[in-house]
Amino acid sequence: MKNKFKNFVILKELSEHNNLYIPEGFDWVKDYIDKIPKYDIDLPTITKKSKIHFINKNKNPISIHFMDGSKIFCSYDQFLRLPKNLCQGNELEFKFIGHSGQKDQPMLLKSIKLISF
Helix, strand or coil: CHHHHHHHHHHHHHHHHCCCCCCCCCHHHHHCHHHCCCCCCCCCEEEEEEEEEEEECCCCCEEEEECCCCEEEECHHHHHCCCCCCCCCCEEEEEEECCHHHCCCCCEEEEEEEEEC
């Protein structure tokens, strides 16, 4: 408790010496929050669910082909980070970073989740 009071006294002295105004509370900010523009810089994501049709582990990059025609290419190190029990017929939910108009272009893979075995 003494530490907080000591900090308050130091702040008060600094503010008086430098002609600064330090508000005691920030409740006044709530009125202006809605007027400040929001800059959502979240990247757009595409979420897909599909069953694995084929996994080609013999080539570099390793490719995973899905029933809906989607393909994922990854290095061996990236493949080791995927769920361990991937095989044909497993259903995955995968998220790509990109717009829905980019379907034929390569997109960055954000996450993979194994839904069913």
